[in-house]
Amino acid sequence: xxxxxxxxxxxxxxxxxxxxxxxxxxxxxxxxxxxxxxxxxxxxxxxxxxxxxxxxxxxxxxxxxxxxxxxxxxxxxxxxxxxxxxxxxxxxxxxxxxxxxxxxxxxxxxxxxxxxxxxxxxxxxxxxxxxxxxxxxxxxxxxxxxxxxxxxxxxxxxxxxxxxxxxxxxxxxxxxxxxxxxxxxxxxxxxxxxxxxxxxxxxxxxxxxxxxxxxxxxxxxxxxxxxxxxxxxxxxxxxxxxxxxxxxxxxxxxxxxxxxxxxxxxxxxxxxxxxxxxxxxxxxxxxxxxxxxxxxxxxxxxxxxxxxxxxxxxxxxxxxxxxxxxxxxx
Amino acid sequence: xxxxxxxxxxxxxxxxxxxxxxxxxxxxxxxxxxxxxxxxxxxxxxxxxxxxxxxxxxxxxxxxxxxxxxxxxxxxxxxxxxxxxxxxxxxxxxxxxxxxxxxxxxxxxxxxxxxxxxxxxxxxxxxxxxxxxxxxxxxxxxxxxxxxxxxxxxxxxxxxxxxxxxxxxxxxxxxxxxxxxxxxxxxxxxxxxxxxxxxxxxxxxxxxxxxxxxxxxxxxxxxxxxxxxxxxxxxxxxxxxxxxxxxxxxxxxxxxxxxxxxxxxxxxxxxxxxxxxxxxxxxxxxxxxxxxxxxxxxxxxxxxxxxxxxxxxxxxxxxxxxxxxx
Ligand SMILES: Nc1ncnc2c1ncn2[C@@H]1O[C@H](COP(=O)(O)OP(=O)(O)OP(=O)(O)O)[C@@H](O)[C@H]1O
Ligand SMILES: [Mg+2]
Numbered sequence: 001x002x003x004x005x006x007x008x009x010x011x012x013x014x015x016x017x018x019x020x021x022x023x024x025x026x027x028x029x030x031x032x033x034x035x036x037x038x039x040x041x042x043x044x045x046x047x048x049x050x051x052x053x054x055x056x057x058x059x060x061x062x063x064x065x066x067x068x069x070x071x072x073x074x075x076x077x078x079x080x081x082x083x084x085x086x087x088x089x090x091x092x093x094x095x096x097x098x099x100x101x102x103x104x105x106x107x108x109x110x111x112x113x114x115x116x117x118x119x120x121x122x123x124x125x126x127x128x129x130x131x132x133x134x135x136x137x138x139x140x141x142x143x144x145x146x147x148x149x150x151x152x153x154x155x156x157x158x159x160x161x162x163x164x165x166x167x168x169x170x171x172x173x174x175x176x177x178x179x180x181x182x183x184x185x186x187x188x189x190x191x192x193x194x195x196x197x198x199x200x201x202x203x204x205x206x207x208x209x210x211x212x213x214x215x216x217x218x219x220x221x222x223x224x225x226x227x228x229x230x231x232x233x234x235x236x237x238x239x240x241x242x243x244x245x246x247x248x249x250x251x252x253x254x255x256x257x258x259x260x261x262x263x264x265x266x267x268x269x270x271x272x273x274x275x276x277x278x279x280x281x282x283x284x285x286x287x288x289x290x291x292x293x294x295x296x297x298x299x300x301x302x303x304x305x306x307x308x309x310x311x312x313x314x315x316x317x318x319x320x321x322x323x324x325x326x327x328x329x330x
Numbered sequence: 331x332x333x334x335x336x337x338x339x340x341x342x343x344x345x346x347x348x349x350x351x352x353x354x355x356x357x358x359x360x361x362x363x364x365x366x367x368x369x370x371x372x373x374x375x376x377x378x379x380x381x382x383x384x385x386x387x388x389x390x391x392x393x394x395x396x397x398x399x400x401x402x403x404x405x406x407x408x409x410x411x412x413x414x415x416x417x418x419x420x421x422x423x424x425x426x427x428x429x430x431x432x433x434x435x436x437x438x439x440x441x442x443x444x445x446x447x448x449x450x451x452x453x454x455x456x457x458x459x460x461x462x463x464x465x466x467x468x469x470x471x472x473x474x475x476x477x478x479x480x481x482x483x484x485x486x487x488x489x490x491x492x493x494x495x496x497x498x499x500x501x502x503x504x505x506x507x508x509x510x511x512x513x514x515x516x517x518x519x520x521x522x523x524x525x526x527x528x529x530x531x532x533x534x535x536x537x538x539x540x541x542x543x544x545x546x547x548x549x550x551x552x553x554x555x556x557x558x559x560x561x562x563x564x565x566x567x568x569x570x571x572x573x574x575x576x577x578x579x580x581x582x583x584x585x586x587x588x589x590x591x592x593x594x595x596x597x598x599x600x601x602x603x604x605x606x607x608x609x610x611x612x613x614x615x616x617x618x619x620x621x622x623x624x625x626x627x628x629x630x631x632x633x634x635x636x637x638x639x640x641x642x643x644x645x646x647x648x649x650x651x652x653x654x655x656x
Contacts, residue, residue, distance in 0.1 A: 043543075058554055090557030102548035105567050106647055107574070116566070117556045152646040168556060 004031035005073060005208045006055065012067035013059065013232075015279075018275055022279040024050050025232045027068070029306060032176065037199065037209040039223030039240065041216060041255065043276045046229040048212045052178045054078070055210070056093050057085040072176070091121040094174035094207075096198070099185040100162035104153035107152055110137070110164055111149040114171055121172035122287050136167045136261055140197060159190035166198060170205070175201055178210045183218070195222055216256065225312060228252045231276055231287040238313035248315040251288045288320070292317060338638055342631045347398070349627035353620035354397045360616055406621035411613040416621045420603055425506050426496055427595070427602030431588045433509075433518060434526030439588070442530045446537025447572075450545065451564060461534075468531035473590065477524040477597035484520060492517045494599040521598040525591055529583045536579055540572045541581060547571070574645050581637035587629040 013025035025047045026027035032038045039092050040048050040265040053059045055070055057077070070078040077088060089095075097103050105113060114133035115126060123272050124132070130149075140163040153161060162182065169177060179198055183191040211223055219226050220240060227237040228249065236249040247253040254272035274291040277283060283290055289299040298318050307324035364381050372380075381387060385396060406416035445465075449458040471479075485493035497507045497513030508514025543548065545568055553563045561649070592604035599605070603622060610618035642648050 056555055058551065086554075086557050086559065088557070089555055095552070095555040097548060099548055103552045105549045105553065107570050107645065108567075109646075116562065117558065120556070120558055120562070154647050164612070165552070168552070172557070300637055 004071075005034045005036075005075065006032040006210075007071040007074070008051075008055070008068070009071075010068035011051070011054060011065065011070065013047070013054050013063060014066040015063050017062075018263075019280075023066075023232065023282075024063070024279055025054065026282075028229075028232070028234055029068075030227050030234060030237055032210060034175075034205050035203070035208055036225065037202070037211055037223045039219035039226040039228060040210060040212045040229060041214065041219060042229030042235075044214075045276060047232040048229055050232075051229070052095065052180050052210065052212060055176075056089055056095055056178060058089075060284055085117075086256060087121075090117060090169075090174065090178065091172045092174050094169035094172070094177045096162075096165055096169045096177065096179040096182045098181040100158055100165045101185065103165050104161060104168075106153055109150050109152055110156075114149070114168060116228070117168055118171050133165055133167075133171065136171055139201065140164070140167045140170075141193075142167075154183045159194065162186060162190075162194050163197065166194075166201070170201060170207075173205060174207060176208045176210065178212070180212045181214065182211075184186075184214070191218075199266055216244070228255065231282055232279070234314070234316055235288065236315045236317075237306075238310070238315075242310070242313060248309060248313075248320055249288075250292045250294050250316045250319070254291075334642065335639070338635055340633060346624075349624060350398050350401060351394065353623045354394050356616050356620050356623075357397075360614060360619075377517060380523055401624060404570060406624075407617040408612075409615055409618050411610065411615040413619070416617045419606060419618065420621055420625065422506075423601060423603045423606050425429075426508070426600060427588065427591055427604060429507065430518065430521055430525060430594070430600060430602060431584070431591055434522040434524075435529070435584045435587050437522060438526035438530035438533060438583070442533025442580075443537050443573075443576070445530075446534040446540055447564075447569060448535055449534070450538045450541035453542070462538075465531040468527050469535075473524060473528060474597050475591045476527055477520070477594060480520045480524060482598075491519050496601055519592050521600055524597065525587060525594040525608055528590075529587055532583060533576070533580055537572060537576055540575055541568060544568045544571045570644070574641070577644065579641050581633050581640075585633045588629050589626055595605075596625065 008031070009029050011025055011028040012023065015024060015244050017023040028047070028051065030038070036302050040051065042048055050059070050063070053063075054065055055077075057080070059065065064076050068078075069076055072088070072092060077085065080088070104110075106195075111130060111133060114136070115129040118129040118132055119126070122129075134149055137149055142148050142160060142163055147172070148155075149249055152162070156164060166182075177198070182198060184196050186194060194219065195218055198209065198211075211219070213219060223240050225238060225245050226240050228235040228251065236243060236247065236252045238248075243252060244256060247256050251272070277287065277290075283300075284303075285301050286292070286295075286299040286304050289295050292299065296318060302318070304316045304318050306316045306322075307320055308314050309320055309323045309327050363388070364377050365386070382394075383573060385393060388396075404417045406420075407416065409416050409419055412419060424586040445461055449461055452458045453620045481493045492513070495517060496508045497515075497517035499508045500510050501507075501512055502510070530588060550563060550568055553567050591600075591602060594600065595602045595604035596608055603625065606618065607622040609615075610622070
């Protein structure tokens with residue numbers, strides 16, 4: 001594998017509260033290669049959004065990075081000064097949020113929001129910025145872009161607004177785009193279009209994507225690799241095909257089982273009993289052990305490390321301790 | 331746009347008509363106008379003649395119509411107490427009140443917004459905490475007490491500023507102003523602070539709460555995620571959104587500044603319409619009371635109208651000129 005564009009190592013995110021410190025991300029590690037689309041899945045509260053926020057440097061206080069490191073093209077970015085980090089946001093790392101209806105400032109025209117962002121990151125004239133903005137809107141599929149650019153956000157439908165949001169996230173040509181559930185708030189009929197647009201436009205520019213979603217179908221069609229998060233920890237990461245057809249972690253198997261379209265025998269829907277633990281009550285050992293069907297004694301006491309079981313493939317589960325040794329030897 | 335203004339104008343006219351009705355009924359229910367006009371020795375027949383000549387025996391509706399018609403021409407009758415046309419009285423007092431209200435309104439608005447934004451952006455700073463605590467005192471002390479305290483400190487103890495009156499005034503195009511003379515400006519300071527303090531703290535707390543709310547909005551998060559500078563995010567994106575709801579309340583506050591000026595004018599013996607009104611109440615000078623009521627209502631109606639138009643200018647969502655495109 002080539003040198004990663006983004007490299008997250010042992011990331012820990014904590015929230016100090018009156019009743020002790022909550023560890024929302026606990027030792028998370030993964031890489032994103034240049035041009036790669038990494039999907040990220042996990043139950044609600046698993047820490048997907050926090051991962052995105054930590055990378056782009058927008059954790060809301062009192063949340064803070066308490067350990068680990070984040071590197072962008074091998075340069076550490078989690079320790080940068082606020083202003084240096086600000087220059088990276090938008091310019092090198094772009095972000096698309098969930099709700100296009102609330103992501104745009106209602107009081108400014110699309111043109112003003114686009115040119116402002118372009119001119120923040122590139123020393124160009126207003127006219128040049130506007131020219132770029134029109135071209136970009138055209139590229140993201142806004143019909144009659146030259147005219148619509150002077151409209152206010154409320155003049156656009158939800159799908160069109162998400163296109164505007166994508167244009168805004170990409171207008172300074174970032175190398176990495178973090179898309180946090182970019183279609184959850186949209187009409188089902190336009191969801192696929194938006195996902196395709198993100199994928200296409202990022203491929204065109206060679207940008208990598210961290211695609212956070214609940215939708216395994218989207219991951220299967222869009223992502224190169226997928227990371228599965230559970231209670232702020234990485235359960236499994238690997239090439240999408242492999243993870244879907246041959247999930248290594250019992251949690252992933254349960255997760256795949258709950259997507260009927262992806263299982264061969266659709267009559268048997270695997271359900272994961274129980275619910276993800278709250279941050280105040282993460283069990284000792286493997287966080288998943290109380291819900292796991294294949295739990296062993298060791299899982300209740302020792303926390304499994306992420307074991308490499310193949311090329312770009314890791315799993316944090318004691319079931320695979322032997323496979324990992326083999327992979328290391330062979 | 332035009333229909334919007336027209337609708338607002340019609341609504342305003344209705345409000346004014348209702349207030350006119352209230353003012354009009356003052357004449358009927360508060361004292362007997364004939365009794366207030368004539369002396370002890372007037373005979374009953376004479377009183378009846380006067381009543382007839384004043385049109386007080388006509389049907390109520392005719393009388394009300396006449397009242398509105400005269401009011402539209404600025405005729406509110408003669409003051410019982412001062413025996414002068416009411417309109418003349420009010421016009422001669424109006425500059426004093428307007429100058430006081432405007433100066434304290436502008437100060438309250440400018441300071442309120444500045445402090446509100448500051449305390450919202452530096453939420454945990456000690457200065458913010460100090461300002462917030464001090465502002466609690468500002469909202470909880472009654473106006474007259476603040477006035478008296480200020481007089482005691484700055485007029486009696488320190489003797490820096492005058493405690494009553496308007497100081498020297500000069501007339502510019504028929505407008506008696508105190509803003510152009512040193513003593514006029516000095517006289518304005520204490521009453522303006524007294525009148526504006528409450529409004530300022532109110533605006534400040536409102537701006538702070540609104541701004542904190544806006545700073546949590548998704549479009550602010552997205553603006554930060556695009557790498558915009560703090561300045562652009564705070565003052566370009568957040569402040570403008572903060573001001574949309576603030577405009578309405580602030581507009582209404584300006585109305586109440588004029589209405590509240592009654593107390594301040596009394597404390598500082600400021601020769602404005604508020605003081606005129608208080609004196610009229612003591613003497614049951616109904617024409618002046620009625621005219622004052624209408625004047626205050628008119629001020630509120632005009633401010634409301636202006637606020638609506640401002641709102642319309644600031645928030646593009648209200649301008650539904652084009653259908654949403656798909
Ligand atoms: N300000 C905060 N204080 C305390 N805990 C927080 C705070 N913000 C987030 N958390 C916790 O961090 C955990 C991860 O949250 P996150 O938003 O990343 O979840 P997510 O995986 O994105 O979920 P979803 O799918 O619902 O978006 C949650 O358990 C949440 O309770
Ligand atoms: Mg989330």
